[in-house]
Amino acid sequence: MSASGNGAPALRLEGLSVARGGRPVVIEVDLEVPPAQVTTLLGANGAGKSTLVLAVAGILRATGGSVLLGDRDLTRLRPEQVRSAGVAVVPEGRRLLPGLTVEDNLRVATYALARDDAKSGLAYALELFPELEKRRTSVARLLSGGEQQMLVLAQALVSRPKIMLVDELSLGLAPVVVKRLVPTLASVAESGVGVLLIEQFAHVALALAQTAYVIEGGRIHYSGTAQKLKDEPELLHSAYLLAGEAVPPAPESPA
Numbered sequence: 001m002s003a004s005g006n007g008a009p010a011l012r013l014e015g016l017s018v019a020r021g022g023r024p025v026v027i028e029v030d031l032e033v034p035p036a037q038v039t040t041l042l043g044a045n046g047a048g049k050s051t052l053v054l055a056v057a058g059i060l061r062a063t064g065g066s067v068l069l070g071d072r073d074l075t076r077l078r079p080e081q082v083r084s085a086g087v088a089v090v091p092e093g094r095r096l097l098p099g100l101t102v103e104d105n106l107r108v109a110t111y112a113l114a115r116d117d118a119k120s121g122l123a124y125a126l127e128l129f130p131e132l133e134k135r136r137t138s139v140a141r142l143l144s145g146g147e148q149q150m151l152v153l154a155q156a157l158v159s160r161p162k163i164m165l166v167d168e169l170s171l172g173l174a175p176v177v178v179k180r181l182v183p184t185l186a187s188v189a190e191s192g193v194g195v196l197l198i199e200q201f202a203h204v205a206l207a208l209a210q211t212a213y214v215i216e217g218g219r220i221h222y223s224g225t226a227q228k229l230k231d232e233p234e235l236l237h238s239a240y241l242l243a244g245e246a247v248p249p250a251p252e253s254p255a
Contacts, residue, residue, distance in 0.1 A: 008035035008192050009070025011056070011087065011163045017064035018048075018055045025051045027218040028065065032211075033163055033194040038185060040197045040205035040226065042236060043215035049198045050092050052215075053167045057089040058082040069163065084112060086162035090152050092171065092198075098141035102132050102151060105140055109155040121158035128184055129154050146177035153181070157188065164188065165196045170204060182208055206230050 011033040018026040026048045033039045041049055054060040056067050058079040067074045074082055082089075097105055106125060110118035126133045129150040135143060140151060149169070156164055166185065170178040178201075186208060189195045199205035206212060206226045214222035214229070214236060222235050229236050 008162060008194070009072075009086075010034045011194060011196070012068045013052070013056070013065065014068065015065035016052070016055065016062055016067060018051050018060055019063045020051060020060070024063075025218050026055065029215070029218075029220055031213055031220065031223070033165075033196045034211070035162065035194040036189060036192045037211070038189045038195045038197055038209040039211045039213070040199060040209035041213045041215060042199070042202050042205060042229075047215045048218040049215060050167055053089060053091065053165050053196075053198065056082070056087065056165060057091070080112065083159065083161075086159075088156035088159060088161035088164045090156050090164070090166045090169075092167040096140040096148060096151060096155075099139060101137050101139055102143070103136040105151055106132075106154060106158055109158045113159060117160075118158070121160055124160065125154035125158045128157065128187070145173055146180065149173060149177070149181065153184070161193060163194045163196070165198075167198045169197060169199055170201055178204060202229075202236055 013029050013031040016026060016029045016031075017024060029048075029052060031041070041052070043049055051060060055062050056074075058074070058077050058081065062075055065075075069085055069087060072085060074085055074087065077085065097108065100108070106122055107118070110121055113121060131147060132150055132154060135147060140148065143151065153166070169181060169185070173181075182204065185195055185197065197205050197209060206229055209226040212222070212224065212226040212229050213220055222229070
């Protein structure tokens with residue numbers, strides 16, 4: 001069992017394969033998300049990143065391999081069982097209950113928790129995102145894009161997960177908002193949570209992560225330190241160029 005010094009478990013994918021519409025999309029992927037650090041998964045559109053996340057979440061069924069949290073096999077669990085095991089997933093797109101308030105969206109995310117755990121989880125999430133404290137009674141659909149992303153992250157964090165998977169943190173957000181969110185993910189990792197970050201802006205992910213993976217055509221073609229990808233950018237460029245894409249440029253710095 002992979003774990004940190006404090007006994008927290010790692011998330012491990014061993015030979016994970018996933019098909020969609022009868023076509024293999026994720027092929028024999030080995031990947032580890034250790035506790036207390038950020039790991040990033042990079043690759044072009046269609047490389048299999050989001051499919052991998054949905055398989056870990058229990059939304060898509062794996063066709064081969066295993067998803068393990070420490071010694072526990074999560075491979076065939078339902079989404080609510082995966083969450084209860086300690087794996088929180090923030091899927092691509094901000095999926096909220098738009099007609100409910102900020103507070104009600106957070107309370108819905110605590111439905112499976114004991115009362116004291118729900119109360120402390122809610123306090124923890126609002127401490128991480130004080131902007132949401134000020135908008136507790138606001139309806140979710142009236143929030144800015146950045147506030148909505150904070151809310152979906154807060155929903156994942158109220159259960160105090162062991163592992164957190166974040167698919168496309170910066171999608172559709174202004175650079176100044178991304179700069180606000182990145183330190184929060186770092187803080188979450190420092191608290192002992194293992195974070196897997198899938199991010200369109202490679203430089204954002206590599207600045208935050210210790211370990212990086214590059215996926216091409218459903219297979220892992222690089223696994224190693226994030227620093228090596230920063231030092232040897234051609235390793236990352238090939239993943240995008242093989243898919244016919246340019247590497248996404250860094251967003252402009254906010255004024």
